[in-house]
Amino acid sequence: MQWVSGEGSGERVRTVAEFRIEYLRQLSPQGRPLDELPAFAADNDELLKMFAAMLRARTFDAKAVNLQRTGKLGTYAPCLGQEAAHVGVGAAMRPEDCLAIVYREIGTLFWRGVSMTEVLLYWGGDERGNNFAVPRHDFPWCVPIATQTLHAAGAAMAFKIRKEPRCAVAYIGDGGTSEGTFYEAMNLAGARQLPIVFVIVNNKWAISVPIEQQTAAQTLAQKGIAAGIPGMQVDGNDVIAVRDCMSRALENARNGGGPAVIEMMSYRLSDHTTADDASRYRDEAEVAEAWKVEPLVRLRKLLESRGVLDEAREQAMKAQFTREVDAAVQEYLSTPRQSTDAMFDHLYANPPAYLEAQKEIARRYAGTGRPSH
Amino acid sequence: MPKVTMVEAIAMAQAWELAHDPSVVVLGEDVGKSGGVFRATSGLFEKFGADRVQDTPLAENMIAGMCVGMAAQGMRPVAEIQFMGFLYPAVDQIVNHMSRLRHRTRGRLSCPVVIRTPHGGGIHAPEHHSESVESMIAHVPGIRVVCPSSPARAYGLLLASIRDPDPVLFLEPTRIYRLAKQEVADDGVAAPLDVCYILREGEDVTIVTWGAMTIDVLQAAEQLAAQGVSAEVIDLATVSPIDAETILDSVAKTGRLVIVHEAARNCGVGAEIAAIVAEHGLYDLLAPIQRVTGFDTVVPLYRLENDYIPSVARIVDAAKVTLAG
Numbered sequence: 001m002q003w004v005s006g007e008g009s010g011e012r013v014r015t016v017a018e019f020r021i022e023y024l025r026q027l028s029p030q031g032r033p034l035d036e037l038p039a040f041a042a043d044n045d046e047l048l049k050m051f052a053a054m055l056r057a058r059t060f061d062a063k064a065v066n067l068q069r070t071g072k073l074g075t076y077a078p079c080l081g082q083e084a085a086h087v088g089v090g091a092a093m094r095p096e097d098c099l100a101i102v103y104r105e106i107g108t109l110f111w112r113g114v115s116m117t118e119v120l121l122y123w124g125g126d127e128r129g130n131n132f133a134v135p136r137h138d139f140p141w142c143v144p145i146a147t148q149t150l151h152a153a154g155a156a157m158a159f160k161i162r163k164e165p166r167c168a169v170a171y172i173g174d175g176g177t178s179e180g181t182f183y184e185a186m187n188l189a190g191a192r193q194l195p196i197v198f199v200i201v202n203n204k205w206a207i208s209v210p211i212e213q214q215t216a217a218q219t220l221a222q223k224g225i226a227a228g229i230p231g232m233q234v235d236g237n238d239v240i241a242v243r244d245c246m247s248r249a250l251e252n253a254r255n256g257g258g259p260a261v262i263e264m265m266s267y268r269l270s271d272h273t274t275a276d277d278a279s280r281y282r283d284e285a286e287v288a289e290a291w292k293v294e295p296l297v298r299l300r301k302l303l304e305s306r307g308v309l310d311e312a313r314e315q316a317m318k319a320q321f322t323r324e325v326d327a328a329v330q331e332y333l334s335t336p337r338q339s340t341d342a343m344f345d346h347l348y349a350n351p352p353a354y355l356e357a358q359k360e361i362a363r364r365y366a367g368t369g370r371p372s373h
Numbered sequence: 374m375p376k377v378t379m380v381e382a383i384a385m386a387q388a389w390e391l392a393h394d395p396s397v398v399v400l401g402e403d404v405g406k407s408g409g410v411f412r413a414t415s416g417l418f419e420k421f422g423a424d425r426v427q428d429t430p431l432a433e434n435m436i437a438g439m440c441v442g443m444a445a446q447g448m449r450p451v452a453e454i455q456f457m458g459f460l461y462p463a464v465d466q467i468v469n470h471m472s473r474l475r476h477r478t479r480g481r482l483s484c485p486v487v488i489r490t491p492h493g494g495g496i497h498a499p500e501h502h503s504e505s506v507e508s509m510i511a512h513v514p515g516i517r518v519v520c521p522s523s524p525a526r527a528y529g530l531l532l533a534s535i536r537d538p539d540p541v542l543f544l545e546p547t548r549i550y551r552l553a554k555q556e557v558a559d560d561g562v563a564a565p566l567d568v569c570y571i572l573r574e575g576e577d578v579t580i581v582t583w584g585a586m587t588i589d590v591l592q593a594a595e596q597l598a599a600q601g602v603s604a605e606v607i608d609l610a611t612v613s614p615i616d617a618e619t620i621l622d623s624v625a626k627t628g629r630l631v632i633v634h635e636a637a638r639n640c641g642v643g644a645e646i647a648a649i650v651a652e653h654g655l656y657d658l659l660a661p662i663q664r665v666t667g668f669d670t671v672v673p674l675y676r677l678e679n680d681y682i683p684s685v686a687r688i689v690d691a692a693k694v695t696l697a698g
Contacts, residue, residue: 075498103499175430176431180462213428355670368686
């Protein structure tokens with residue numbers, strides 16, 4: 001910056017703060033370990049489990065998009081290309097930790113026990129999809145951008161007050177980091193040293209706005225620095241690196257070491273949602289480049305090099321997930337619509353009496369509205 | 374004259390003002406290259422460039438606050454909030470500053486801002502995308518709330534809103550964005566604010582509504598006509614301030630009033646209309662006022678949304694209730 005002096009003796013001008021953002025990658029995009037891998041990566045079964053989780057999420061994702069296209073699902077936000085970030089975070093968390101998602105993280109949700117049918121119900125316009133059978137304490141889908149970061153900070157505050165060895169994890173997208181709420185959440189977390197990890201999934205595009213138009217900051221990870229929170233970048237398409245740094249950040253937070261911000265560098269290979277058409281604003285060549293470094297490729301290559309995965313085994317996994325997805329779709333499609341009473345149920349613990357009359361009107365006129373399309 | 378949908382008319386009106394008033398700037402999330410998630414700014418970026426049609430960073434309170442700053446310094450920002458559920462973060466700037474800067478500075482600074490946002494449900498959208506909370510802002514002094522019901526009205530009212538010296542919340546009913554095409558002259562002629570529009574004249578009952586519900590109310594009026602009931606349909610158009618005179622004149626003629634809105638009933642704009650008629654037209658009424666509204670619940674996800682939005686049958690029945698006895 002030109003206006004900064006940059007010169008002078010240590011008495012007149014001195015540096016009072018410095019920061020550094022490190023970037024972590026464990027596997028090259030070709031699946032070659034760049035150094036000694038973390039301990040969990042020695043366990044082939046564990047890596048296969050993570051590979052399977054990514055493949056499962058991708059299989060579900062493609063079906064969900066297809067269901068929307070054929071009029072059987074509402075608007076849906078695909079996760080294509082971000083499976084490693086989502087699965088790696090899920091694998092690093094403990095069941096008792098608390099998750100605050102946005103609207104794309106099915107890889108984490110599935111790992112934590114949310115069912116495919118629940119996900120379909122939510123995007124299929126049914127509130128029961130937010131009523132996770134497992135995990136009961138996680139926050140529901142969160143469409144209003146960045147708002148979930150404060151909920152996670154609040155959860156972390158509760159854990160801290162009650163001295164529970166639990167952490168909160170807040171997802172946010174690259175676009176979401178422009179919202180004031182995100183800074184408020186980080187500031188609180190830093191000031192109170194809360195057990196929370198902010199996971200920024202930087203998929204480069206906030207609908208049509210590319211990251212370089214969103215911010216002039218060199219990294220999003222450094223946004224934590226202003227709140228006194230260490231930040232780092234990780235290759236978000238490298239599930240081993242994601243799980244590794246996420247595990248360490250959670251461990252540190254769990255032991256009273258305070259919050260962390262992790263920016264996971266990934267790419268949105270899909271449209272923003274099924275209501276979007278990315279070809280209006282995004283260069284196809286850029287998408288083609290991103291496909292070369294997508295998350296499944298490198299783990300597949302590593303597992304193949306270790307002799308525990310081959311084409312036949314992957315096809316068998318895929319066939320199994322397809323059957324599982326199809327069964328969930330059947331369950332979703334055959335779930336009867338809620339009655340109009342559902343609009344009034346769960347609105348209050350102690351519903352005001354006057355609502356009974358409205359409930360009765362809703363019943364009387366049920367089905368008289370314009371036809372569902 | 375081109376035949377256009379409402380969403381096209383909205384883009385047309387913005388293009389006209391961008392071309393004719395150099396102080397107009399269109400801004401919001403994805404309004405540029407993408408042309409807006411509903412394409413309500415389609416073609417503007419290509420025609421007027423990135424300075425006048427700006428993709429903003431993703432932050433709604435920032436958008437509203439920036440509009441205050443720009444407007445106070447002589448610009449006329451026309452901002453899009455992508456969905457009404459995302460208006461809530463902007464409410465701080467709208468209520469604490471935008472609507473009262475003129476008043477606080479005794480007219481020294483003002484906020485000729487238009488905040489455009491989609492309104493209402495019925496399009497199978499995700500959570501928080503189907504809100505109709507016009508009464509929240511209608512309650513705030515110093516800002517107008519406008520809601521068109523047709524392509525031509527959208528064109529004229531948006532021009533008037535942009536040219537208005539004070540802030541306007543401009544609500545765009547999403548389920549009629551593309552419902553029908555209408556001939557709209559792209560002539561830069563504004564439609565007046567602060568007045569209701571009588572969409573159908575009648576003698577027996579007055580039905581007041583606005584936005585997408587006008588379509589259902591007009592259908593209800595047809596059905597009523599078939600049953601020998603003559604309904605007068607009034608499109609509120611400017612939701613705040615309310616044109617009391619047109620409504621009171623109509624009620625003086627018909628003696629009966631039904632108010633229809635999609636938003637929840639409790640403290641909805643319908644309550645204000647009912648209060649106006651109770652205060653100034655009580656002796657004209659031959660029957661109690663009926664309100665047909667959304668329920669006092671969260672707008673349900675889309676499987677139930679058509680049971681939330683008032684149906685034609687509910688409107689017809691309410692009109693009949695005023696005629697009974």
